[in-house]
Amino acid sequence: NAMLRILFSRLGKPHIGSPNAFSFNVASIKASGAITVERGAGTKTEKQTYTRTGGMCVRCEGRGTVSDIDLTQLYDDTKSIAEGAFTIPGWKSDSWWTVRTYAESGFLDPDKPIRKYTKKEMQDFLYREPTKVKVEGVNLTFEGLIPKIQKSFLSKDKEAMQPHIRAFVERAVTFTTCPECEGTRLSEGARSSKIKKISIADACAMQISDLADWVRELDEPS
Ligand SMILES: [Zn+2]
Missing domain, CATH: 1.10.8.280 (ABC transporter ATPase domain-like)
Structure with a gap:
């Protein structure tokens, strides 16, 4: 859910990206090409690369099943x-x-x-x-x-x-x-980022009371 995605994007180790990087319906994309910049005296062409890290499992495309x-x-x-x-x-x-x-x-x-x-x-x-x-x-x-x-x-x-x-x-x-994400729908990157040994996939699978305990622990100074 949205709160967990924000939490993991801020506190997860390793840091893998924005909340999108933890979202199973966002695919990672990479684009590169020429862009034209218009400024002052004339136009200039520059090469640019754009990447977006999504949390979608590549194997099952976020479906969780194959x-x-x-x-x-x-x-x-x-x-x-x-x-x-x-x-x-x-x-x-x-x-x-x-x-x-x-x-x-x-x-x-x-x-x-x-x-x-x-x-x-x-x-x-x-x-x-x-x-x-x-x-x-x-x-x-x-x-x-x-x-x-x-x-x-x-x-x-x-x-x-x-x-x-x-x-x-x-x-x-x-x-x-899906053998890759074990049904969590999430990419390897999204599953690798953890807070106190818990990944977002683990957190989603937790009982709500356990999840509440874990969140409470995060507030306490360690
Ligand atoms: Zn998968």
């Missing part, structure tokens, strides 16, 4: 894409946006069973960054299966999903506590 996708729910790896390997609801073999983009991208062999893919094919198939491809003259975007599933199924509100889609998501995706 998602794990069960690949066996997405496709049957004994089949090739041409044989209908995908088992994702709505992914029909004639769909441009899904199956055909994979089959005709050129990044993998659509007639090869998925389990026979080379390392490179598997890497592209599961993780490739969005890449423009042309399929029969149509511009499409190829993207690895995992980020594609995360974008098309996980960014939506579960309650608003059709029942068979929700059932698929529940089978295919498990959410586990």
